[in-house]
Amino acid sequence: MNAPRELVIIGAGPAGMAAASTAAGLGVDTLVLDQQPAPGGQIFRGIGQAGPAHLELLGSDYQAGTERVASFVHSSADYQPDTAVWSLGADGELGILQRGEARMISARRVVIAGGAMERPIPFPGWTLPGVMNAGGAQVLMKSSRLVPLDGVVIAGSGPLLILLAWQYMRAGVAVQAVLELAPRKNLWRAGLRLPAALRAGHYLTRGLGYLLALRRAGIRVTYGVSDLKAVGNDRLEAVTFRTGGREQSLETGNLLVHFGLVPGIQLTEAAGCRHQWNDGQQCWRPQTDAWGNSSVDGIAVVGDGAAIGGAVAAVHAGCLAGLEAARALEHIDAAERDRLAVNDRQWLQNDLRIRPFLESLHRLPETLLSGTADDTLVCRCEEITAGEVRAAVRAGHRDPNQVKFITRCGMGPCQGRQCGQAVANIVAAACDRPVSEVVPFRVRPPLRPVSIGELSMLESGNNTA
């Protein structure tokens, strides 16, 4: 195998781009890998091709990406698009796939900046054609300008719900309703955290702005919704739900759901990093220190893949990880790192002040997490219902991995990415234990699809493209 690269960064979103620009600027030999064809990550998806009208439509947050991407592209970091990382070892060995060619490369240091995924929540009817993740729909709008032509209902919880409704409204899509599934009692809990959040008040003003614009356009946002169901025979025909004690029904062909974001922990799991339960965000996250270092020496993780903090926080955390990489690789000393880190640390801290407020506002009720109805599918790949998961627990399989072995739940092509969280919640509840105590599905590479033919040609070496 060739000499290892000094630093490999996985992900060219806000966090990865910032880490790369920082490290490369300090003389670190930096390789950035991203499975997407262009830099920008989730938030700035498709920004390279966006014309002025499209930029205007998607709003100021999106526009800010133009500059970020430009400074990354002009840095000396070696950026390889269309490159998926499908394995990562604790020793810094990575399996990558590039234009149908698989190879192993190695790095002295790795920064994981792989971002978040939308929290999958199974509910009755969620597998019907016509039901889709809101984030996925947004990606289609950003990258391919695709929007639903007839009406759409947006449901779930989280800031993205309102943002997408607003972006759709501006794109001329008929938004029939926005259904917020967080319980009403969240409001006063969030209220307690409002004073701290005011110090990152621009987020609040922006959110309120979106809400006002929606109201002016006559788009209904309904709070305190429960019992969401997608109904239809072969595809979605209507959405039913309860609010204020009444059952309601809306005819629609498109339901976009979003239940917040959770860190994508497959890479950190594969590398053997230690994880912990993040109660505020109701998900697992890799343990990190202030520089993003994980429990595994030489592997750091930053951005939404470490904990959901949004794009601005991801940039500052990325800069800090870039500085730490330069220190660890002996391009700068610790004193220099600390000096250069002052502003980013401060900005990061300020920016994160909004989070406790958002987390309590959008905290999901246990009914959505572990109360999945027995006849609802949990694992779409292997067609396993919540009832089958509970039956396995009753038969003595009292942890998610045993449930997986006996039911095949999570053994399909998505490798449990979609059902892993739900199974952990359901198993924990069925065992009467807090979910923080159960061991989630163990991750089994490849983390991205690799064919037998591709693996059979596996090569080892750093001579990428």
Add this chain to the structure above:
Amino acid sequence: MNADVVIVGGGLMGSSAALHLAMRGQRVIVMEKDSPGRHASGVNAGGLRQLNRHPAEIPLAAAAARLWRDIQSLVDSDCDVKLSGQVRVAENEADMRLLEERAAQVRALGYEHEIIIDREQLYRLVPRLAPHCVGALYTRDDGFARPFHALTAFRHKAESLGVQYRTGSRVHEVARQGEDWQVVTDRGCVSAPVLVNCSGAWSQALCSMLGEPVTVNTGAPMMMVTERLPHFLDPVVGAASRKLSFKQMQNGTVLIGGAHLANYDMKSETTAIDFIKLSESARSAVELFPHVRDAHIVRTWAGLEAFTPDHLPVISPGSCATGVFHAFGFSAHGFQLSPIVGLILSELIIDGKSELPIGPFSIKRFLDETATGCA
């Protein structure tokens, strides 16, 4: 005394022993540090193979095959057994000569289960095989099962007969207490006059607690499984001059192993796939079944297994203290043997002897007489 027998290890060997002992009225406790089937027994390739066994293992494998054929009556579950045969293909004339010699050797021992098939018979059995093969060695009544299902069936049946599993209980000390063995875990002790070592890849540690210092190597064979493919294969396919085991499961997924080993860490009890080595299994798969080239690999994994120096298991009473029995070191081919190993252990424990020829599996072959800690 808490039981008649305490078994260390809740894998298939421990569970099979527990079941056979309970069927004969013994009170059994199984100590398992993790959960039953967490290690080799739950994650293996499920191959039920008599084909190409070491001559010493043939009588046991043949007896085990009879139990698998009617596994339902033993454990109330079919364990997803599919007896669709196993073939070991010859890719050239030299391979074929080796297989013919093997077939003659087995026949000379008085067994008829391994037969030579010619090219035409082979392609009738395995139509999608690459066209260059010339023939094969074939066992009709071999096949495969689903390991975690088998393990669970053995456990449930054992539990229904009163066997107690203590999961999350790691044995870290054993001591003689009068006539009994006291087995110590961080979650309490149990004692029984008989102690059975079925602790898989951890057997060397248990042997040294018992004063029988043997060398057991750890290895972590690797596996991979593909997405579901349309049905194309019934028998399990191996090859005379390749490390490969290739089978299509009932649900269409293809399971590929090949005895290539992963890296592992015994402290954390984890394995790390060595993809460069695993790619050799992928290469063999593609060369023998070119049409699977584009199938996606859904998962890869490895399991910790005990390998003895001669790759034959230890199935025997302890060499010094009374009331000790061993079954370990199955060297990556213990799944098929597990139903019979439990039966043998129950015979050794209750009757003092077994009907089957287990001489070659004595622990004594590995013990340096002068080095034992026997008093």
